[in-house]
Amino acid sequence: xxxxxxxxxxxxxxxxxxxxxxxxxxxxxxxxxxxxxxxxxxxxxxxxxxxxxxxxxxxxxxxxxxxxxxxxxxxxxxxxxxxxxxxxxxxxxxxxxxxxxxxxxxxxxxxxxxxxxxxxxxxxxxxxxxxxxxxxxxxxxxxxxxxxxxxxxxxxxxxxxxxxxxxxxxxxxxxxxxxxxxxxxxxxxxxxxxxxxxxxxxxxxxxxxxxxxxxxxxxxxxxxxx
Amino acid sequence: xxxxxxxxxxxxxxxxxxxxxxxxxxxxxxxxxxxxxxxxxxxxxxxxxxxxxxxxxxxxxxxxxxxxxxxxxxxxxxxxxxxxxxxxxxxxxxxxxxxxxxxxxxxxxxxxxxxxxxxxxxxxxxxxxxxxxxxxxxxxxxxxxxxxxxxxxxxxxxxxxxxxxxxxxxxxxxxxxxxxxxxxxxxxxxxxxxxxxxxxxxxxxxxxxxxxxxxxxxxxxxx
Numbered sequence: 112x113x114x115x116x117x118x119x120x121x122x123x124x125x126x127x128x129x130x131x132x133x134x135x136x137x138x139x140x141x142x143x144x145x146x147x148x149x150x151x152x153x154x155x156x157x158x159x160x161x162x163x164x165x166x167x168x169x170x171x172x173x174x175x176x177x178x179x180x181x182x183x184x185x186x187x188x189x190x191x192x193x194x195x196x197x198x199x200x201x202x203x204x205x206x207x208x209x210x211x212x213x214x215x216x217x218x219x220x221x222x223x224x225x226x227x228x229x230x231x232x233x234x235x236x237x238x239x240x241x242x243x244x245x246x247x248x249x250x251x252x253x254x255x256x257x258x259x260x261x262x263x264x265x266x267x268x269x270x271x272x273x274x275x276x277x278x279x280x281x282x283x284x285x286x287x288x289x290x291x292x293x294x295x296x297x298x299x300x301x302x303x304x305x306x307x308x309x310x311x312x313x314x315x316x317x318x319x320x321x322x323x324x325x326x327x328x329x330x331x332x333x334x335x336x337x
Numbered sequence: 338x339x340x341x342x343x344x345x346x347x348x349x350x351x352x353x354x355x356x357x358x359x360x361x362x363x364x365x366x367x368x369x370x371x372x373x374x375x376x377x378x379x380x381x382x383x384x385x386x387x388x389x390x391x392x393x394x395x396x397x398x399x400x401x402x403x404x405x406x407x408x409x410x411x412x413x414x415x416x417x418x419x420x421x422x423x424x425x426x427x428x429x430x431x432x433x434x435x436x437x438x439x440x441x442x443x444x445x446x447x448x449x450x451x452x453x454x455x456x457x458x459x460x461x462x463x464x465x466x467x468x469x470x471x472x473x474x475x476x477x478x479x480x481x482x483x484x485x486x487x488x489x490x491x492x493x494x495x496x497x498x499x500x501x502x503x504x505x506x507x508x509x510x511x512x513x514x515x516x517x518x519x520x521x522x523x524x525x526x527x528x529x530x531x532x533x534x535x536x537x538x539x540x541x542x543x544x545x546x547x548x549x550x551x552x553x554x555x556x557x558x559x560x
Contacts, residue, residue, distance in 0.1 A: 166483075177431050177435075179438050180438060181437070181438060181441035184437035184438045184440070184441040205402065206401065209399075209409070209413050210402075212404060212406070212408075212410075213403065213406060215409065216408050239469050243463070258391075
């Protein structure tokens with residue numbers, strides 16, 4: 112069984128890890144070997160991770176001898192190798208497929224802008240921090256949220272690429288979930304709220320929901336005033 | 338087919354170059370194209386914003402389809418035109434896995450080059466710190482060492498024995514590094530790969546026009 116020759120090292124709440132786990136669920140690859148590691152305890156820099164991923168980052172993923180560590184790479188790899196099992200994650204129709212690719216890569220900009228706000232203090236050493244920079248990052252994220260609200264308004268269906276769930280949703284949903292975890296108002300961003308509500312109970316997403324979010328249902332408030 | 342395509346691009350931009358290489362490799366010569374100037378702010382012009390509200394290049398249209406991210410455009414072109422031109426996605430799980438791994442690993446490489454080259458452009462004067470500049474340079478050095486390692490024992494191409502999306506996407510980044518003063522002595526494997534591919538027809542034909550006029554800035558010479 113293919114899943115038995117797979118190993119995923121992951122951390123709870125990491126969007127990249129979550130993307131890989133959603134993809135594995137969607138492709139019916141439950142049963143893969145996995146190990147939950149702690150970023151706080153620096154376990155992502157441990158030997159077992161470095162043996163698979165010299166960059167000391169999570170997710171780290173092996174399928175037999177094939178090592179694929181980047182979350183988008185894992186998603187594309189799994190869909191290409193297991194196209195005919197589980198859910199099809201890349202649409203056949205050219206327009207839908209193109210929209211999927213477009214949203215996936217815009218999703219990287221989205222994720223980066225979110226991190227530049229919620230992880231500002233983690234990324235920037237204390238002596239280099241400026242209120243003006245954080246303020247600018249918040250404005251950039253607000254603009255980005257506006258773009259995604261508009262994307263969802265214009266989408267031909269309820270999912271990012273149209274009427275079917277695709278790799279665009281696999282890679283972008285975790286970022287959306289983060290917005291609400293950090294207090295974003297569904298009232299002010301109704302389309303984002305609808306999208307989140309639609310997908311949060313999808314089996315693959317529910318099955319891979321960050322365990323520490325379940326333990327601590329109360330999130331953070333960094334985006335409450337957006 | 339190519340007649341229904343339009344590419345708005347800027348010279349010397351690795352993302353734009355990738356799409357041009359992919360179009361050549363897939364035998365889609367004859368697409369409509371317009372060279373715009375970043376310096377004159379033309380990437381923020383109405384004609385770009387109509388295709389790409391983010392005001393970035395490349396901006397690419399194929400009929401009603403719009404793809405403004407270079408990876409998205411390259412993946413779309415390979416999948417849509419699989420049976421013509423060069424096959425850009427290999428067969429076999431190991432090579433497919435390696436190809437996807439490398440193209441996404443290339444993103445931190447491109448980003449770190451940008452953090453060094455564009456520091457003063459991205460960071461307002463009151464927010465600049467020598468400590469940040471130093472850190473960015475160290476990070477790029479470390480990243481280049483990783484790639485020098487990846488290319489150890491590499492054949493003519495990044496993945497296996499054939500030209501693939503990995504080369505489409507990553508060659509422009511190495512060329513950009515070298516153009517901006519990156520050392521061929523310190524990174525001999527990168528330099529060798531660069532020299533092997535720079536005369537490939539799709540690459541030669543789309544070589545940035547602004548690079549033909551003379552040498553670039555040596556900003557990266559100490560990396």
